[in-house]
Amino acid sequence: MIYLNNAATTWPKPQCVQNACIDFFHQLPAGQFRSSVDTGKTDVFENCQKKLGMLLGIRETERIHFTSGSTEAFNKLLYGLGIPASQIIVTATEHNSVLRPLYNIPSIQGKPVIVPCNGNGRVLPEELEKCITPATRAVVVNHCSNVTGCIQDMEKIGRIAKEHHLLLIADISQSAGCIPVDVDGWMADAVAFTGHKSLFGIQGSGGYYVRSAVPFRPMMFGGSGRDSSRLIYQEENYEYDTGTQNGIGVAALDAGLTYLLEKGVETIHREEQEKMRWLYEKLACLESVILYGNLEENKGPVLSFRVKGIEASDTAYILQNGYGIVTRAGLHCAPLIHPWLGSGRGGTVRISISDQNTWEELEQFAAAMEEIDRMAAAEL
Amino acid sequence: MAKVTSVVESRERCAEAGWFAYDLLLDQPMDRAFIRSLKGIGGSFVFLEMLKNPFFKLEADHYLLKGVQGNDFFRLAMHGDHLQELERVKTYLSELAGESAGGPEP
Numbered sequence: 001m002i003y004l005n006n007a008a009t010t011w012p013k014p015q016c017v018q019n020a021c022i023d024f025f026h027q028l029p030a031g032q033f034r035s036s037v038d039t040g041k042t043d044v045f046e047n048c049q050k051k052l053g054m055l056l057g058i059r060e061t062e063r064i065h066f067t068s069g070s071t072e073a074f075n076k077l078l079y080g081l082g083i084p085a086s087q088i089i090v091t092a093t094e095h096n097s098v099l100r101p102l103y104n105i106p107s108i109q110g111k112p113v114i115v116p117c118n119g120n121g122r123v124l125p126e127e128l129e130k131c132i133t134p135a136t137r138a139v140v141v142n143h144c145s146n147v148t149g150c151i152q153d154m155e156k157i158g159r160i161a162k163e164h165h166l167l168l169i170a171d172i173s174q175s176a177g178c179i180p181v182d183v184d185g186w187m188a189d190a191v192a193f194t195g196h197k198s199l200f201g202i203q204g205s206g207g208y209y210v211r212s213a214v215p216f217r218p219m220m221f222g223g224s225g226r227d228s229s230r231l232i233y234q235e236e237n238y239e240y241d242t243g244t245q246n247g248i249g250v251a252a253l254d255a256g257l258t259y260l261l262e263k264g265v266e267t268i269h270r271e272e273q274e275k276m277r278w279l280y281e282k283l284a285c286l287e288s289v290i291l292y293g294n295l296e297e298n299k300g301p302v303l304s305f306r307v308k309g310i311e312a313s314d315t316a317y318i319l320q321n322g323y324g325i326v327t328r329a330g331l332h333c334a335p336l337i338h339p340w341l342g343s344g345r346g347g348t349v350r351i352s353i354s355d356q357n358t359w360e361e362l363e364q365f366a367a368a369m370e371e372i373d374r375m376a377a378a379e380l
Numbered sequence: 381m382a383k384v385t386s387v388v389e390s391r392e393r394c395a396e397a398g399w400f401a402y403d404l405l406l407d408q409p410m411d412r413a414f415i416r417s418l419k420g421i422g423g424s425f426v427f428l429e430m431l432k433n434p435f436f437k438l439e440a441d442h443y444l445l446k447g448v449q450g451n452d453f454f455r456l457a458m459h460g461d462h463l464q465e466l467e468r469v470k471t472y473l474s475e476l477a478g479e480s481a482g483g484p485e486p
Contacts, residue, residue, distance in 0.1 A: 314437060314446060317455070321448040322433035375430040 002325045002361045007146050007174060007302050007332075007352030009196045009203055013256070014356070017200050020255035024248045044251050045241075051257035055199075055265065056172065056191070057182035058209055065240045066250055069206035070173040071097040073192035077169065077208050078105060080216045081138065081190070085110035089131050089139040089166075091123045092116050092340050093147070096333040097192070098140050098171060112140075117340050120297040121148035125156040129164075138167035138189075144175035147332045147348065148293040148341070149276070149300030151179060158186040167214065173197060173206075177260050178301055178355070179269050189214050195249060198268075198301075198354060200256030205249030218242070268355045272301040275353055275362055279303055282366040288376035289369070292341045292348055304332075304341070304348035307372060309380030312346045315372065319349075323368040327351050382406040382414050382452070383477040384470055390455060401457040402466060404473075409452045418445060421472055445469070 003011050030043035045066070053061035067073045078101045085102040090112045102112050113136070115128045128139065139161055144151050154170060161168040167189040172181050177198030183191050192208045195201030210216045221233070222242040233239070260268070276299070283289050283305055292304040307315050316329035331338055331347040338347055351365065383406065390401035412429075415436045419425045423440030434449040442462035447454025458465045 314435070317446060318428075318431065318433075318435045318448065321451055322431060322435060371432060375428050379428060379430060 002323075002364055004351040004353060004357070004361070004365060005326045005328050006354035006357070007197065007350060008328055010198060010200055010354045010356070012356055013200050013202070013252075014259045016259050017202070017252050017255045020251045021202065021248060024251045030247055044247070044254050045245060048250050048254040048257065051254060051261060052193075052207070055181070055257055055260060056176060056193070056209075057184050058191075059184055060209075060212055063212055064207055064209045066205065066207045066245055068204050068246065068249075069097075069196065070095070070171065070192045070194040073194075073206055073208035074098050074171070075101045075105065076219045077190055077192055077210065078102060078108060079219045080210070081167065081169075081214070082108065082217060083137045083167070084108050085112045087135050087137040089113045089115060089128065089136055091128070091141055091152070092336045093121050093123060093142045093145045093150070093152075093334060094140060094336065095142065095146060095171065095173065096335070097173070098142070099336070114336060117145075117150075117337060118297075119341055120293045121145040121150035121337060121341065122297050123152050123157075125153055125160055128157060129160050132160075132164050132166070136164070136166060138169060140169045140171065142171040142174070143181065144172075144179055144300040144302070145334070145337065146174045146302060146352075147304050147334050147337050147350065149298040149302035149304075149352075150293065151175065151299050154182075154186040154188070158188060162187050174300065174302070177256070177265065177268070178272060179299075180265050183209065195253040195256070198260075199253060200259060201253030202249055205246055205253045216240075263355070272353060272355065273299055275357065275359070276301060276303060279351070279353075279362060279366070283369060286369060286373035288373045288380070292343055301354065302350060302352045304343070304350050306343065306346075306348055307376050309376055310372075312343075312349045315349045318372060319365075319368060323364075325365050325368055381417070381477045381479075382408045382410055382473075384473050387466065387470070390457070399457040400460055400463060401455060403453050404456055404469075406452045406454075409450050410447060410454065412449060415447070415449055417476055420476075421445065421469055443469075 049061040049064045052064050074097045085108050092114055113131050115131050117123045141152055141157055158168050170188045170191045172191050173194045176193045190210045195205030196203045218238050218240050220242050224239045224242050280295050288308045290306045306312050312329040316327045319325040319327050328350045384404050385407050386405045387402050390403050418438050423438045425438050427436045437446040443458040443465040445456050
């Protein structure tokens, strides 16, 4: 099998991540304030926070909290900030991990203001600025679209947010680990990330960051290993890491971060861009292929397309069951972007690469697509 | 003629959003004759034989079948209020297998 569905979850993981998972079972568990087995050492949670800070440009690493992924992170973030959905601007490129909490968390639920994007998934900062009203309190922006790979201009959006005294919340689920991220440089107040995509952690890991000056209420209360006699929290002494944490998930994420920091995200981004450029050029030559993006605007490791006359789900089925190539078809959990792309109810076929994909795999995909294109041109 | 050995719910829920999808597992790979015989179930039939591994799709208002020649499984998806189509397809295939073996199955 050739795996080109890395935007869903990366596979395979680097060897060091696999080793970290095995090593986890051979070591005493991290104390996390509940025992003294790690006296004199920093535990894996703190190490991981520091590495995330280095990779993502976050100074207040103690404000990074671990979750099961972006969905839990956004539920906790949006609940904790407590801003009604109607006072939040989101982009048309957002994932359901943002949209569904806004529409469904009882204390904030409502219809957010939605900024459109162009046919490649680009959100123009000036369009976003036009959506700001006196009622607006926050803006949520997906750094890299998981449908088109379009990377938004976070610096400019950050400046607009600050000029209008809005909170900037960034979704870096698709970009963290494969595209340079600078949370403090963007002046972002909060971000959510997932561990199992380009950060090379395992499924069930992720987290969020909230700047210390931002009022934030935890969604969950419970065991924390600290000051167990306290039952009622005041606003200034909230704890956010409650319950036993996902130790193996954080250990794997920590190993993934080590891999990324050693190789360098810029290097990974450059190499992946080279591969994506090659894929775009190959697919652009095929007369029956419709591309939803272009080389100038879409620089993430994700590409969406359709074959004329064939449903996206059928193309993905043919690739998987006829050629052994795993892609993904449909709306990709980002339902609002498709009307802007013109991709229709069936969505797109998405290919997404990781640092682990080889040129040979991409050549085999291109050869399969050439054959599908010949068939489509002749028979449909 | 291939026989259905089991029916499993498809894991690809996103790909068939709003549909109930199943994979029908067969006792042997599908050949051209088996695929063409599926037309009897009813619906518009597409068979892309130019592909190295030919793809077929049979589509009607409330259900669709699709698969690839040489595989020992195919996909059946139905709208939620037409789940009886699964039994109809299974019966059709059972009768087909019985006929090709020289008579109906006991």
